[in-house]
Amino acid sequence: MYVIVVGAGNLGYYLTQLLLEEGHDVVVIDKDPKACERISNELNVVATQGDATESKTHKKANVKECDALVALAGNDETNLVVSLIAKELGAKQVATRLGKVDYNERVLNKLGVDIVIHPEAAAAGYIEELITKPEVLDLAFISRGAAEIMEVEITEKSKIAHKKVSEIEHPSGSAIIAIYEGEKLIIPSTDTIIKPGTKVLILAKREIADKVRGLIA
DSSP, X not given: OEEEEEOOSXXXXXXXXXXXXXXXXXXXXXXXXXXXXXXXXXXOOEEEESOTTSHHHHHHTTGGGOSEEEEXXXXXXXHHHHXXXXXXXXXXXXXXXXXXXXXXXXXXXXXXXXXXXXXXXOOHHHHHHHHHOGGGSOHHHHTTTOEEEEEEEOOTTSTTTTOBGGGOOOOTTEEEEEEEETTEEEOOOTTOBOOTTOEEEXXXXXXXXXXXXXXXX
């Protein structure tokens, strides 16, 4: 895959590192020339210095050929503008980090947002999973921007505590995509056991998000 990462901060850095380790082609965009120089030198990746809210910067990074663009700028407004420009110029998939949770879905769709990354979901490991392994969930609803990521803390009383991922019943259109054991991020397999004290990150269709939370909490 060809992926463009907008933002060379810590999250953008580690996401780029993961993507490169998986063999993907990556270009990073950032306004800060020092950030571009650092990530370019340390990860041996192409870094384009420029304003990602300007179409000329996207064209320089050849956005029309990218399979996915991930907008990880510091504020929602910038990320939404970046998403709109990327989609208008031909990006196949756009994942956008947003701090607010009350955006209207139709507005997000018009702005070119395919996948919303909420603050609690801003970890490089599973952003990489989302954009490179879309088979995790039905592409039809991911492409409409209807995916939501939830974080659920597991206690002894949780319905899924001590169960393997393969043993957990959850509605169609939802999937456990990551688990936090303290600071450790785990991308689960079917044999992974859900332990009390961990935090589970779930990708789900927005219309079933509350139902999924109720089945798991």
